[in-house]
Amino acid sequence: MARRKMKTEPWADEGRDPLELLARLLVNGSYRVPTEGRSTLPALGSSDIAAAVGYMPDALEKHVALGVATRVPPAAVARLSMLAYRRIAAAVRDARPQPLDLSVPADRWRMRLVIYDAAHELIYPENCRPYGELAKLAKTRKVAYIAAHRIATVVLQEALNGGRQEFHRRLFKG
DSSP: OOOOOOOSSTTTTTTSOHHHHHHHHHSSSOOOOOOTTTTTSOOOOHHHHHHHHHTOSOHHHHHHHHHHHHTOOHHHHHHHHHHHHHHHHHHHHHSSSOSSOTTSHHHHHHHHHHHHHHHHHHHOGGGOOOHHHHHHHHTSOHHHHHHHHHHHHHHHHHHHHHHHHHHHHHHHOO
């Protein structure tokens, strides 16, 4: 039985990652998108990037993509985690067994800490801390923390991948 090679990312055929382009184009400089016959094609500018980002319909995808591309400061990571709270809380409520009971105020606060840690880890992967230490800071059991963190990471990764696809579509497909 022959195995078909699956495309992992939709932009793999282009040979360029949209978030890398976003990061390069947001920084002032003389970077031009490499294309054949580039002297005949106008370079992408900051207005093209602003328009592509501005027309992205999903706010969470937009903020996650911008956060990862520009490596936002911790205050912006906190705003991103507040934006992602509702979607991640719905995923936690649907999980069986539920790692945190979101009807309890203390668990809602723990969930906010877990979401912040997951968003911080997504934006700064080099600053990962052990789950045991993070669970102790959130004052929760390690097993519950890991389950909630896994759910938050999955939702944020889906938003990041959706943001990549949407940015690519808005920038290159017009």
